[in-house]
Amino acid sequence: xxxxxxxxxxxxxxxxxxxxxxxxxxxxxxxxxxxxxxxxxxxxxxxxxxxxxxxxxxxxxxxx
Ligand code: SF4
Numbered sequence: 001x002x003x004x005x006x007x008x009x010x011x012x013x014x015x016x017x018x019x020x021x022x023x024x025x026x027x028x029x030x031x032x033x034x035x036x037x038x039x040x041x042x043x044x045x046x047x048x049x050x051x052x053x054x055x056x057x058x059x060x061x062x063x064x
Contacts (some may be wrong), residue, residue: 001041001061003047004031011057016050016059023047 012030022043023036039047051059
């Protein structure tokens, strides 16, 4: 599974970073970076929490 960000929706509020810091990072310019595009199984629960918690519905998972 791969993390997909809808960059038009993301407002860089950092909710996903707090939920899954291994997978998301905000740089000093408030630009979001995905650190684990392919989600390792051990991080899946945290990434799911980040996706559900994103207030802008900017995150999803794709199959490939
Ligand atoms: S929680 Fe959503 S809106 Fe906030 S930084 Fe993450 S992807 Fe962007």
